[in-house]
Amino acid sequence: MSVLQEEDYLPLSGIQHFAFCRRQWALIHLERQWAENLRTTEGDLLHRRAHDETQTESRGDLLIVRGLRVVSHRLRVQGVCDVVEFRQDSAGVPLAGYEGKWLPYPVEYKRGSPKPDDVDALQLCAQAMCLEEMLLCPIPEGSLFYGEPRRRTRVPLDDELRQRVEALISEMRSLYARGRTPRATPKKGCAACSLKDLCLPRLAKTLSPSAYLNAHLPEKEDAP
Numbered sequence: 742m743s744v745l746q747e748e749d750y751l752p753l754s755g756i757q758h759f760a761f762c763r764r765q766w767a768l769i770h771l772e773r774q775w776a777e778n779l780r781t782t783e784g785d786l787l788h789r790r791a792h793d794e795t796q797t798e799s800r801g802d803l804l805i806v807r808g809l810r811v812v813s814h815r816l817r818v819q820g821v822c823d824v825v826e827f828r829q830d831s832a833g834v835p836l837a838g839y840e841g842k843w844l845p846y847p848v849e850y851k852r853g854s855p856k857p858d859d860v861d862a863l864q865l866c867a868q869a870m871c872l873e874e875m876l877l878c879p880i881p882e883g884s885l886f887y888g889e890p891r892r893r894t895r896v897p898l899d900d901e902l903r904q905r906v907e908a909l910i911s912e913m914r915s916l917y918a919r920g921r922t923p924r925a926t927p928k929k930g931c932a933a934c935s936l937k938d939l940c941l942p943r944l945a946k947t948l949s950p951s952a953y954l955n956a957h958l959p960e961k962e963d964a965p
């Protein structure tokens with residue numbers, strides 16, 4: 742039997758990148774590039790606030806756990822949940838140190854406002870699938886909390902979303918094994934992409950590398 746190494750497990754955080762743009766995912770997770778811009782900084786601060794308070798908070802029949810590490814050995818992904826709320830419920834699971842049974846409810850923090858696509862929902866669903874495998878209980882719903890307008894959006898974790906998560910992870914794994922970054926395919930989302938300056942989609946589409954260098958290298962001064 743083969744023993745899985747930690748590096749065999751892809752990061753859950755890559756699912757949102759991969760769903761948004763395969764090239765963005767490859768630049769971040771294959772080439773390890775990252776461009777700090779306002780959007781990523783805001784997102785980091787929001788995540789840090791969620792992860793910094795690592796203690797479990799108890800409010801009556803609600804337990805709030807921040808920064809919970811999760812893994813799926815079936816999907817071979819791992820990551821961290823911003824917040825998992827455990828609600829007391831007879832259909833839930835026992836938790837060490839707490840009486841009764843508890844149902845997990847993942848909440849993922851996101852910068853900005855709700856997006857027109859469902860990349861965030863896919864990441865949340867993948868987290869829920871990890872939790873289900875770890876805790877052996879169903880998680881039919883989670884929530885996304887957006888920095889603007891600072892409220893939750895409920896996300897039903899239905900079969901269709903789950904199948905798309907599985908398909909994305911499978912495609913992500915095969916691209917990871919090939920280790921090749923896809924070419925840029927400019928699209929509407931490029932304007933908001935944190936890697937647009939590295940990726941240069943418009944230039945990649947219209948200019949050859951030598952034409953790009955000619956256009957951007959400083960001109961040589963004439964010899965005296």
Ligand code: SF4
Pocket residue numbers: 761762763764765768925926927928930931934935936937940941942
């Ligand atoms: S700029 Fe566009 S093509 Fe390039 S990584 Fe970002 S979204 Fe993808």
